[in-house]
Amino acid sequence: CGVIGVFGHPEAANLTYLGLYALQHRGQESAGIVSGDQGKLYVQRGMGRVADVFGLEQIGKLPGDQAIGHVRYSTAGGSVLRNTQPVFINYRHGAFAVGHNGNLVNAAELRTRLEREGAIFHTDMDTEVVVHLLARVPGDDTGTRLAAALQQVSGAYSLVCLTESRLIGVRDPMGFRPLVLGRLIDSGGFVLASETCALDLMGAEFVRDIEPGELIVISKEGIESRKPFAPVGRRMCVFEYIYFARPDSVLDGVHVYSARKRIGQALARLHPREADLVVPVPDSGVAAAMGYAEASGLPFELGLIRNHYVGRTFIQPAQRGRDFGVKVKLNAQPNILRGKRVVLVDDSIVRGTTSAKIVSLVRAAGAREVHFVVSAPPTTGPCYYGIDTPDRSQLIAAQHTIEEVRKIIGADSLGYISLEALYEAVGGCGQGFCDACFSDDYPLPTPEGHGSRQLH
Ligand code: 5GP
Ligand code: SF4
Ligand code: MG
Known part of the structure; x- marks a missing residue:
């Protein structure tokens, strides 16, 4: 999957859309954007590629100067509309949205436990476990509660989250999947992206990689970096370099x-x-x-x-003996x-x-x-x-x-x-x-x- 976050730009959704375009290679099954405007979150998601899901009409329904976006490639949960991201909820602390790149290895166990406690899941995605955990941990600060929720989770996650006033980025303690921080050249706002190739298209300059185990909170007050997890040592996915990432990206300095x-x-x-x-x-x-x-x-x-124009719905002629x-x-x-x-x-x-x-x-x-x-x-x-x-x-x-x-x-x-x-x-x-x-x-x-x- 690919994730994008934008904070502090009048056209946040439109920039997120550009970023998702640059990350399309990381997932073509579905695309979604959640934007934030004066304490309210707006969501648009759909099946297919960014160009299939988003037009002027959809972008027009995403006001505000902050947004997150996601392109999906499924590793947990089927390829259906219900499983599109960002995951978006309203709960006692307000609205919250999250886009996830990675895969949680203990999601099934956690889900069984949560369901036994009465949780009702709406999707098949491992990512939904995170929001159920988030709703259960005590405390007022979303960053602190998110860290507490993630302490219970094992696996790979590069997350972008949007609350009513903040953009949060997290990279799991091993940093399996990439996540970078950029700065928008025109507005001075901030960008989170799976890969640097997205920054180039969005008009953002590279600031730095989010470190494994780092949780970064971006708000009107600026940027705050936290290290809530016990250090375990970096284990970045080497296959990103071989195949998955775009060649024009720089991942962890390479x-x-x-x-x-x-x-x-x-x-x-x-x-x-x-x-x-x-x-x-x-x-x-x-x-x-x-x-x-x-x-x-x-x-x-x-x-x-x-x-380059082969779609997913290629119709094979019923001619015998020819495998196209x-x-x-x-x-x-x-x-x-x-x-x-x-x-x-x-x-x-x-x-x-x-x-x-x-x-x-x-x-x-x-x-x-x-x-x-x-x-x-x-x-x-x-x-x-x-x-x-x-x-x-x-x-x-x-x-x-x-x-x-x-x-x-x-x-x-x-x-x-x-x-x-x-x-x-x-x-x-x-x-x-x-x-x-x-x-x-x-x-x-x-x-x-x-x-x-x-x-x-
Ligand atoms: P195979 O010979 O194993 O059937 O296919 C190998 C091809 O699959 C390689 O050309 C490689 O680019 C591609 N490939 C490798 N990993 C992945 C993956 O995770 N997803 C997709 N769609 N293709 C992959
Ligand atoms: Fe998965 Fe292989 Fe990458 Fe490890 S190196 S994260 S097993 S693809
Ligand atoms: Mg290939």
């Missing part, structure tokens, strides 16, 4: 595009190939393929062209690939089904050899912290050796990045990141059992 290029350079060193061309699987493999080409001296070519799946999105160019030995670069292999289809597309376009290199290590475990990976039984690298995966996807060779090389590329020594889906080292207890190494 430029994503540059990190991806360095991963590609490392792949060229780890998996050098006798080949004629380096071809990315667009868009996710582009920066790594550039790095591979640079380091290997092989020419970079767009042998696969992506159609990947072909609708990607076309392989025989004029580039015919007779060539190709190094194909993609960000990750999850189920392996897409990768197998892409390899066969490239071969059908005349490639003589296809060498697949991957800018993630083998994906061997599911994510419980906000990325929607299928369960272990469907992860090809959890069920098969690398050699078996190579055969299944039909490549002449297959090479993954190593964890060591990955960390060198993202500029760290492996400390301070989560890499559980590659290493089985789960930083927080998972519903499947902590560090489920024994399941292999």
